[in-house]
Amino acid sequence: MWVFRPLQTVFLLAILCTLAIADRERVNVDAELTEEDDELDYELPFDYDNEMEQTCLNTQPIAIQLGIDALIAVYAYSNSNISTIAAIPVGGSGLDKYETSMSIMRQKYAQKNDIHKVKQSDEKYSIGSVFGSVRSWINSKTGEPDALGARIEAEDADSELEINDEFIRQGFVEAIYALKKQAKEESDIEIGSASIIYPQFFNERQKMLVEEAVTEATLFSSRITKSMGTAQDLINYYASVIDDDFHGDFAQLEPLKNSLIIDYGMWNIDIETYGRRCKVKCSLDEMGCGRIAATLWQEYTSSNEALKRNIELGAPITKLPQAFVIAEQMIRVPQNAETSQDEADHYMEWPIDLQGWWIEEPEQELVLRWEDVEAAEAAYIERFVSILDGSLDCMQRAEGKSIDNVILLGNRFCRPIMRNIIRKSVGEHVKIIGGNDERDIFIAVKAQARYALMMHELVMSSPGCDHKKRPDWVKDEL
Structure with a gap:
């Protein structure tokens, strides 16, 4: 045990000296910061007062x-x-x-x-x-x-x-x-x-x-x-x-x-x-x-001969999505206003408004059926x-x-x-x-x-x- 005591003493003195030097430097820094004329040695990267x-x-x-x-x-x-x-x-x-x-x-x-x-x-x-x-x-x-x-x-x-x-x-x-x-x-x-x-x-x-x-x-x-x-x-x-x-x-x-x-x-x-x-x-x-309405659009244009024929004749395709989206939303409107949305009644069919779209005369009447909406959903x-x-x-x-x-x-x-x-x-x-x-x-x-x-x-x-x-x-x- 006596062999290690001199080493312990030297080690302890080294720590004390280090702490003393650090404390003296801290005091010097504090004294410098209290001087009114002293300025910071760096500048802020922006105008602090203005910001x-x-x-x-x-x-x-x-x-x-x-x-x-x-x-x-x-x-x-x-x-x-x-x-x-x-x-x-x-x-x-x-x-x-x-x-x-x-x-x-x-x-x-x-x-x-x-x-x-x-x-x-x-x-x-x-x-x-x-x-x-x-x-x-x-x-x-x-x-x-x-x-x-x-x-x-x-x-x-x-x-x-x-x-x-x-x-x-x-x-x-x-x-x-x-x-x-x-x-x-x-x-x-x-x-x-x-x-x-x-x-x-x-x-x-x-x-x-x-x-x-x-x-x-x-x-x-x-x-x-x-x-x-x-x-x-x-x-x-x-x-x-x-x-x-x-x-x-x-x-x-x-x-x-x-x-x-x-x-x-x-x-x-x-x-x-x-x-x-x-x-x-x-x-x-x-x-x-919107995928539900898109599925309905696809199914109706594939199965309805009148729709397919008028599209081939040049009827504007861009009007069809509008008509199907509106029809799908309207068929879901509850007939009983007091019914909650989760249990809402619905219409069995709703007309798809394509007035002015048809090229062939006379214009066709097309309706959206609830069973089709239910299947797509x-x-x-x-x-x-x-x-x-x-x-x-x-x-x-x-x-x-x-x-x-x-x-x-x-x-x-x-x-x-x-x-x-x-x-x-x-x-x-x-x-x-x-x-x-x-x-x-x-x-x-x-x-x-x-x-x-x-x-x-x-x-x-x-x-x-x-x-x-x-x-x-x-x-x-x-």
């Missing part, structure tokens, strides 16, 4: 959702008072660059990630051509094919769709300006800043293009207020900021609990799971509820359930148990169909959040508005803000 002033003046509790189907802006006056100040459907709004960019970016995302796609046949009236025609109508108020529809019809199905960054950025700029204009004209609110939500299929480059567009569209977005994310991110991390009286079940969700999120639109559906050991992202092209549900089962296989194998919660984002008329699919695939035990009414489309953007309000209040209460310089819209709230 802080701009942040105080421009931070608004506004959230904007850049969606593939709609553009939405909401304003959070308080935690319990969140109002829509602008809402623009993408189709038919004149935002051709935005519409084309969003559709192509999503297609490329699906192709890159080897995600399920509807196989297109070589038939003249294949499912692919049906969807191209239906989407052309649904994306245009006038019924004329839009830029994307025309491009899809002109190109081969397997060809690579390409758009450059400048085209995408200009589309974002036009979309933001359109929201700002509508908010000013209809809600008398000038959007000066906002938190942005973008689709989950955006890559890092596309996110940067959104930031560039925000700047070009004179939308203030500081380091403090900027909070971009997907709807799924918001649901997972900001569940507590959802209105208590608006799908309050979100407050009970645990971040790591096994959950399934289905974001459905007319044509595309995004599926995402959250689990401890398995996370799955799946985008289904042309598997939205059953086929759609069976196809979707099989796809969903495959998507959830990883979760079930990795977690050893089934999904606990399903969150539905969407506002289409096929909400009952989506709930039926979930029950068949996931099980009767699952808790379904959303999928009840039109408000579901606002779940994510309202959550982001709550977050924007929180940041707004935090900024406005900071010591660096000159409250005398508050803009009028802030003073009006106080």
